[in-house]
Amino acid sequence: MDQSSASSRIAGAVRDLASEVVFALQSEDHLSTVCGAAGIGEDDRTGIAAVRVIGADLLLPSLLYGRDPHPGDMAVLQRAVIDFPPRAGAPAASAWSHWAMASALGTPRMDDAVLEPxxxxxxxxxxxxxxxxxxxxxxxxxxxxxxxxxxxxxxxxxxxxxxxxxxxxxxxxxxxxxxxxxxxxxxxxxxxxxxxxxxxxxxxxxxxxxxxxxxxxxxxxxxxxxxx
Structure with missing residues (x-):
């Protein structure tokens, strides 16, 4: 797959995923899993890349409404954190975006390596x-x-x-x-x-x-x- 085709697929996955987050924010009966609704699983490399773009907002419906996030969404976000860490020399905003995802998962601790940039x-x-x-x-x-x-x-x-x-x-x-x-x-x-x-x-x-x-x-x- 060439780079332009991969970029197009990721862009489409980002739109689909963002649409499902919006739907979950608008709906009285929130979807049990945002990733599931968007057809994204833990082994979907394109979907995981899209989750990295959406970042911590994957869990926004549960965060804003005070509900426990779906384990499936947690697992996919965790995979994005592991698979797409900030590269050496990456912009500071990338480090903060990564931190926000880890924070949404509840992983940062004062005795962990994941501290605020x-x-x-x-x-x-x-x-x-x-x-x-x-x-x-x-x-x-x-x-x-x-x-x-x-x-x-x-x-x-x-x-x-x-x-x-x-x-x-x-x-x-x-x-x-x-x-x-x-x-x-x-x-x-x-x-x-x-x-x-x-x-x-x-x-x-x-x-x-x-x-x-x-x-x-x-x-x-x-x-x-x-x-x-």
Missing amino acids: DTAWLEQAPWQAFTHQLSVLAPLARPASASAVNRVASHRPADVARGFVRAVRRRDWLQAAGAGRWLATLDGVPDTLGLAAGLDFVQLMGGQDPRVALHLRAAGLIRSGQAR
Whole structure:
């Protein structure tokens, strides 16, 4: 299989998986297993790669609704953590994404090797890059998350708001949705932003992308207080 064909298959698997996460977030009767609904098993290499892209959001329905995740989803996420660790020299966001997956599984401990990566690179980022990096790490934007990334974000709500507006103007709907999800978790967001209307606009313009819809649904649940 050539690289372009493999990339196309992974992209399709990512869309399918994100769609199932969105369905689970929207449904009163949540699916017992997101991976099962998307046809992904522990031996599905393409599916495991897609899980690595979705990251900790694979377990988002159970995390937001306070339910135990399905063992099958846990097993597939564990496989993604093992099979796709950050490469040497990988961007810091990759290390944080990996940490978020391990954290969702409940594996990080103070006496383990899986400790929080550094955040100095994020603290020093200008607001444009800061918003971009946060959008990549949107799976960390959820209630009760106390990671160092969340703490850095909590000190820069105005920068995230500026980045959200910039992403909307650039029609970068995935970044706008990720930034909007972060804004739903932060205190001190400027009232002049009009976040609710902004999220509605992103939904209208980019909500057909399942990954955009995933972040927007998460933001809506957080803002409504339905998420735990």
